[in-house]
Every structure is written in C-alpha cells, then in structure tokens.
Amino acid sequence: MLPALLSENGSLVPGVDRLAYSIMFDCNLAGDVVDRWIGRTVIRSCCKLSYQPAQYIIDGLMDAERHDTVVSQFPEVYGQFGKVDVIGSVKILTEISKRLKENRHPEPNARKLKEFEVFWLKHGLELDTSSSGQFTLSLGKEGIGINEILDAIVKRSTLRTEAVKNCIWLFEQEQALGFSSVSTNIRMTVIKLKSGGLWIHAPIAPTDECIQLVKELGAPVEHIVLPTFAYEHKIFVGPFSRKFPKAKVWVAPRQWSWPLNLPLEFFGIF
Helix, strand or coil, X not given: CCCHHHHHHCXXXXXXXXXXXXXXXXXXXXXXXXXXXXXXXXXXXXXXXXHHHHHHHHCCCCCCCCCCHHXXXXXXCCCCCCHHHHHHHHHHHHHXXXXXXXXXXXXXXXXXXXXXXXXXXXCCEEECCCCCCCEEECXXXXXXXXXXXXXXXXXXXXXXXXXXXXXXXEEEEEEECCCCCCEEEEEEEEEECCCCXXXXXXXXXXXXXXXXXXXXXXXXXXXXXXXXXXXXXXXXHHHHHHHCCCCEEXXXXXXXXXXXXXXXXXXXXX
C-alpha cells in the first residue's frame, strides 16, 4: 500500500498548497491543444466541487447572482477567485467536452442514447434519460446477468497520447458520472522507468483496445498504482492487474473500509 503520508497529504485540498508535477494544456474552444507545458508546480485549489453542484451549473440551475436553496449548496471558494470564476470555468469545460465528444463520436448522440435505452429495456430495466439521470430496476420477464451489465458499461474507446517522447503516455476513456447527462474523460498515466519497465498510474477499464495500446509500448508493466478513492479507477485496479500478473500493485489504504473493512484480496487485488 502507499504510505499515508503520500495518499492523504497528496490530494488536492482547497486553500492548501500541494507540490505536484503538472501538465498544462492550452486549448481552444474546438478542444484542440495549441500549447502544453510539463514541470514542477505548487497547486492551491480554490474550490472542491461534487458532482451535484457541477450538474446544477451545467443545467443552468446555479448562478452566482442567485440566493436560493440550490446556490446555498455551493462549496466555499478560497483565495482571489469567486463563484463567478468557478461557474464560468465549468461552463467553458462543458463546451469543450461537447466538441471533443462530437469529434470522437461522429454519429448523433440521440441515436447512441436510443440504442442504450433499447438494451436496458430489453432486459427489464428502465432508464430515465433526463438530466437527473434516474436509474430504476423493473421486474422484467427476461433476466440480466452482471456480466452483461458490465460489458455494456465498459465498452469504451481508449485514446493514447504521447506527453513526453518515449517517456510518458496519457490514456483516456470517456466516463459517465453515474447515470447523469454529464460525462468526462478519465485518464491513466503510463511512465517508462529507468529500469525499462512501465509504471501504470490510476488504471482505467482494461478493455482489449486499452491493453493492446499498453503492450504496443514494448516494455513490461512493473508497477500498477491506485492513488485515489475515485470509483472510476479503483473498480478497475483488480481486473487491470490480472492482465499483468507480474506487476507489483500499490493501493492507497482504506479503499473499502466502509461499511466493512474488507481485505484487498476480496476484490481480486493481490
């Protein structure tokens, strides 16, 4: 496991300085990267948004000038920034993500969503496709196995980008936030070590495409690191590590400590 000093003191906390290696991207509104920089930084986050306030901003339900119940849920903002800055940044990122999504998936979103609905309805499930994204189970005649559900969820494309030539690669997959209308790209970082092996940081879904892209780097996977409690990474660390059984797995402590403190072996992490 990663020492508590690293796992607990390494996360971003609003208003607190954190030492980091950062990759800075300058993007235009089309989502094209026009410039980038990699180096050592001191990061002081100004705000910690949960999924719900972010969804309110995207849906236009939260504005800095409003003073109703919704706005009262806005987290505290630190430093020289204000709510206007945070809300504006979320809106800009949303527009960029829409452009990137359109470029990655040329077929109309409505058709993709319809195909998704047909799958769930076929197996007796009901999916509310409004922005609230409610997901309910109905008593259908035809049963559905967990493997079919997972198969539908993890069928996603993987994009590999070389951040530093022959040294650092970024692997990205699109991830829906629960069953809401919000989706984002989740990232796995792969670093080539001095030993010649690979360090996998924050694993993503080990699809056939993803594993093939890792193997194409032509180096053995030596370490797989789960540095976060985020479910979009920790649910994949077990399946990912089984693709590379010789790799050493490092996990931040107390990943599944509630409601029961279950051992890592229970989740296939050895």
